[in-house]
Amino acid sequence: MPEFLFYHLQGRPLEQVLPTLLERSLARGWKAVVELSSRERLAGLDDRLWTYADESFLPHATAAEPDAATNPIVLTTAADNPNGAQVRFCVDGVRIPDALDAYERVILMFDGDDPDALASAREDWKKLRTLGIAATYWQQDETGRWEKKA
Template identity: 30%
Template sequence: MTRIDFYTDVAALYPFACRAARTVYRKGERMLIVLPDEAALRGFSAQLWAYGDTEFIPHCAASDALAAETPVLLATDFAADAEGLVLLNLSPAFPDAPQRFPRILEVVGSDDASKATARQRYRRYLDSGFEIHHHNMSDARHD
């Protein structure tokens, strides 16, 4: 069964997501990160390139020719061949066929708009029978 983790009240989304990508990569797992649009994808990719002075998180667009060999894939939709990949959702959209992912990380900012769309996704997961784990990050330092 797919594990769903909601990380809410995240003050700095991209640094938090970079750490999550690093953790998944270090575990030897692959990840699909879905962003809301191409500008966000490019911005997040730049942050992954600059993450840490001595670390490198191999990543590329899910549509890239090297996607099958790359641990972290970036996309603006859920259409990628992502069977078995960990999903990190930074978009407001609900993933199609969420059961194809062993784990889904939903990262939610502290603004009202992010919280409102996250509540809708949360309800859809519950209505689909998924167990959800909630992590309130409001007191956590994650910059």
């Protein structure tokens, strides 16, 4: 069973926060898959990962590209695992999938200022608890640092 982490975004958008978490995943030797809710959001994040820092970029592909399986990070709108990733990021309103055995870690990132995203994250948290699965909850403080809340 994978480790589950909930990241409550406040004050900083996904596009600013996700690159750092992806870098940490790659530093551990993990491949990552990021599931987004729409092709438009996927296209925006695709562009952002190439330009998020002046001195570096995150090597990645979209699931639609022929070489997706060979990339360390794949962006998708489906519940697949095209690159055999060890960590799955569920962002932009995506819910925790039912098929999880392939992952070491599943991360749900949600916008704390969006009532629907907050409600969905609470439902997923309760679902895991009901199944007896532990999860950790992280929230951004006013400086953007992550604090473990549960």
